Amino acid sequence: MIEQFRNRFQLEASKFDAYAKCFNRIEVPAKTTLLNEGEISKRMFFIEKGCIREWFNNDGKDVTCQFFFEQEAVGSIESFKKNIPGLTTIETIEPSVLWWIHQEDALRVIEEIKDIPRLRDLFIDKIFERTFDYMKYFFSAIKDSPQERYLRLLAERPEVIRRVPQHYIASYMGISSVHLSRIKSKLSKR
Amino acid sequence: MIEQFRNRFQLEASKFDAYAKCFNRIEVPAKTTLLNEGEISKRMFFIEKGCIREWFNNDGKDVTCQFFFEQEAVGSIESFKKNIPGLTTIETIEPSVLWWIHQEDALRVIEEIKDIPRLRDLFIDKIFERTFDYMKYFFSAIKDSPQERYLRLLAERPEVIRRVPQHYIASYMGISSVHLSRIKSKLSKR
DNA sequence: ATAATTTGATAACAAATGTTATCGTCACCC
DNA sequence: GGGTGACGATAACATTTGTTATCAAATTAT
CATH class of the missing domain: 1.10.10 (Arc Repressor Mutant, subunit A)
Known part of the structure; x- marks a missing residue:
């Protein structure tokens, strides 16, 4: 996992190692709640193996709002900056191997990344992609x-x-x- | 309109004037088509006065995908970078006063903006906001x-x-x- | 191994939503 | 000022979708 990131982002070794230290590996069974409104300190997860769903409670029924698989990030930037939609719960569907990072660390890394043009553009592209995805979902829902x-x-x-x-x-x-x-x-x- | 932007972005006068030259003011009646798949050179619009809808054809029926009002930008970045969802048509609902800019100019301005930290962050925040909006629309549609x-x-x-x-x-x-x-x-x- | 839980299929009925058609009002155009 | 078309309300009927209940199969826990 770590090696994948090293190759993907091509940072200087020292900086990369500093970032890498922020990540913690955990293995969890199916149906494990990783994040819910009760938790104060938020975390962000990367999925090495497994599958996660994000959901929220709507008048007593759960509404699933997204699924995540290998190589994807969950508990992501959006819910870090604002809390939308309200507070969601994140739980594993399958037994999973995850890497997590503290919200504050993630935000710090993002701030630093913004000054490296290549990564900044990558970051902006990622946000755009996410926007496109949700536009597609919305349009599909109405049409x-x-x-x-x-x-x-x-x-x-x-x-x-x-x-x-x-x-x-x-x-x-x-x-x-x-x-x-x-x-x-x-x-x-x- | 121009003065509003000057205040909002606080650019150096010379640069601002260069940008300002790219904008053209037009007044159009209701039900005017501003952009459709037929057009080759794309434009982006800012609404000074009036109201616009964006729609696309889905098996012979129009599906309206968004409305825009005063002070909003239409034909926006998303559809510049990719063409989603397919190609949409933009038309006025009310008689409107608009400012338009060529797609290429808009993209150039955006590239320049990325190197000015304050504007870059503003830009990123805008994209995030748009993402949140579409997430909200999507969640609302399913729940x-x-x-x-x-x-x-x-x-x-x-x-x-x-x-x-x-x-x-x-x-x-x-x-x-x-x-x-x-x-x-x-x-x-x- | 057995029990308990989860998952998914199906039926019967109720409620929501779409379709088509008709009508009245209003704005706009000549 | 009369025609035309856009807009919106309503009714009648068809179709889709939800709800509740039941059952069977698969999975998990003990």
């Missing part, structure tokens, strides 16, 4: 039927379909698990 | 009923309700105009 959205998810993020329990996917799609089951059944009859 | 989303729109962006024709709002909410009419009627009966 596509649930069945179309399921097919889109299957095409664009097959990992989600393969690895995530179906009722979480239904919640993420904003439909009932019964309805998702019907969609699958209808599709399989072709 | 709230159409009626709740209407009330949210009324609370958070009353301008949209006041100034935009209802069938555009319905399209933006991803519901039929009949259904939106029913929601309003139901709410007014309380």
